[in-house]
Amino acid sequence: MAPNPGSSSKPPMFVSQKSSAAPASVDMEQVELRDMIAAGPPPELALKDDIMKLAMHGDEFGLRALLDSGVSADFRDADGITPLHWAAINNRYAAVRLLLDEGADPNAHGGDSDATAAMWAAQRGHHYIVHLLLSRGADTSMVDDSGYNLLHLATFDGNVLLLVLLLHQGIPVDSLDPQGHTSLMWAAYKGYPACVDMFLRWGADIRAVDEQGFTALHWALVRGNYTCIEKLLEYGVDRFAPNNEGKTPSVVAGELKTEKAWWDALEECGFDRNGHPLHKPNTLFGIHVQDREAALKRFFFLWPFLQVFLFVQCCVCFEWFIAVPSAIVVAGGMHWVATRALQWAPPGQKAIHRTPYLAGIFTGTAFWIGIRWMWAILPNTFWSAPFSNLFFFIFFGGCLYFHAICMAYDPGFVAKPSGLNEQKQVIEELLGLWKYDDQNFCVQCMLRMPLRSKHCKRCNRCVAKHDHHCPWVFNCIGIANHRQFFLYIFSLEIGIFFLVRLVLLHAQLLPPPDTPPICALLSEVFCAPLWQDPFTFYISIWGSLQATWVTMLLCVQLIQIAKAQTTYESMTSSKHHGHHHHGSRDKITTALATAITTGSTSTSGAALDPSARGPDPAASISSRMDEGWWRKTKQLLGVDVFWRTAGGGQQTHSEKNPFSAGIVRNCKDFWGGAAPAWRPPLEGGLSAEGELAGRRINYANIYEAPRLRGGRWVGEGEV
Incomplete structure (x- = not known):
């Protein structure tokens, strides 16, 4: 429904704290945007004779009849509201287009807020209507009587697609309202993390302050939205910036009871509760490194090599009643160390599955199995089973090769537009096709998304024919590496089969021990090989379990x-x-x-x-x-x-x-x-x-579903 022309439909100004009252004393209802009154024009005329009602309902035929009878498309009521306003705010695209064709002024101001039709539409997030009005001459530099431009009004609704559209029209991202608030401040206050992220990627001034000295971080703390706070910290907002009353973000969070979100965001970004860095720059576990992110990746990939070795060694060196708990303690302790290393990880990456840790577990296991095969199994079984050893070597090597290929190479990333002009062309094309939505346009990559593609948050790219993001190879699986991924798991499956066969043969060919083994639980048939070559058998058992x-x-x-x-x-x-x-x-x-x-x-x-x-x-x-x-x-x-x-x-x-x-x-x-x-x-x-x-x-350029019949392409002229 539409707002009452006689009522105020403009957003309120932020509450000015000129007194010494703490932010916690602010009435939150005063800081909130006022709701539009769901009402229409007064019922003075019958529907067929009321151009305002026809525009509000989108009755194109009724509008055309009135316009043909001599009623002006630029008709205004006592408050200056035009039919274009009503059609725009109610998302009546055909009615808006008809009124514009008949000479309606897209820049006409009206209503209590003295706003244009584009501003009314922007408050409701109607990006197709806004685009149509802009293409017909709507002025992006205009403001309403509160000083809000189109970008501010669109931010109130949190429609990221509309914000992207407006920014590509040249509206400055740091444009101010009369109280000095930027759109970034409004998005942070309203709790729209996607909008905050988009503004920051666009280059919004993160250090800008309003008349009260509040930064975007202060306003994010008013609501305590963790994601908005974390994103601002990630982009380097001043954690100690005081407002005009000398209150830092920490003080504001304490007075507004949003400390939990504030502390959690600080921890995620590598700061203590006072806002100070937990670790020195370019250090990892207190050791100076040139590139912390690269050093972390190497650590998480190589750490499991030692973890697997020590886990198996515990099983080798102790009796079973000591080996089992000690192996669990060692593996768990080393895993705990790995989780502690996440403290140095970038924001948003503090999770094990977002590191090469699982890829390192697989590679570490394969490394120690390869060592034992080369130095123990192969010499003992080569003459008895040469073909099994040959096949194991082929599939084991193929598994490692395809694993490396899947890790290192492009999974089929969709190319990003090279500049703003190309991005704008993509947006214009999608608007013309009525496909400007979150399934056809990727806000992160600013591109048209092909069929079967998906934006991967881990890789921060759109992947053509996206299958899944695999932590075992620390990469996405897409059109370009899906076959290699299948060959990787196929080689792994066959390699495990030959490994089991060779290990069993190795157990049979081992010479009898000089002294009888002490077997507590297992029979001597199984206990003797474990007694003679325990590391080989334990690592092989661990590797064979991966077959599940x-x-x-x-x-x-x-x-x-x-x-x-x-x-x-x-x-x-x-x-x-x-x-x-x-x-x-x-x-x-x-x-x-x-x-x-x-x-x-x-x-x-x-x-x-x-x-x-x-x-x-x-x-x-x-x-x-x-x-x-x-x-x-x-x-x-x-x-x-x-x-x-x-x-x-x-x-x-x-x-x-x-x-x-x-x-x-x-x-x-x-x-x-x-x-x-x-x-x-x-x-x-x-x-x-x-x-x-x-x-x-x-697959990076396919946007329409294929026409297949009976497994073949259907020609354009076929029925």
């Missing part, structure tokens, strides 16, 4: 390849369309599925959350709830992940995957690409190339 998740992941990947689905599409096919299921059973399923694939127990931790996701033409408009005893049985047996994947995730029977060309053709498409599967993927624009129904396409 590898087998499940391999099965899931095989099913998804056959169905031409990605992990994201299989697991969250309808979540990004609003069909979220918050029951405990869905949480269990999601945790198991994401843990198998990504090493994290949540879709958010696995970077599979539905935010910043490209359009999915196969997305469902309804979801099927698989209730009853059968679902409980699947969860109890641990096979619900496989059943869900085989059944197409959350899709209904009526849905059709437009990228599926049949099982055989899907498998052929998966192995087709711009480079051989064994070679590192091509970089640049070719890194996103793949095949679909036998045709070479670039």
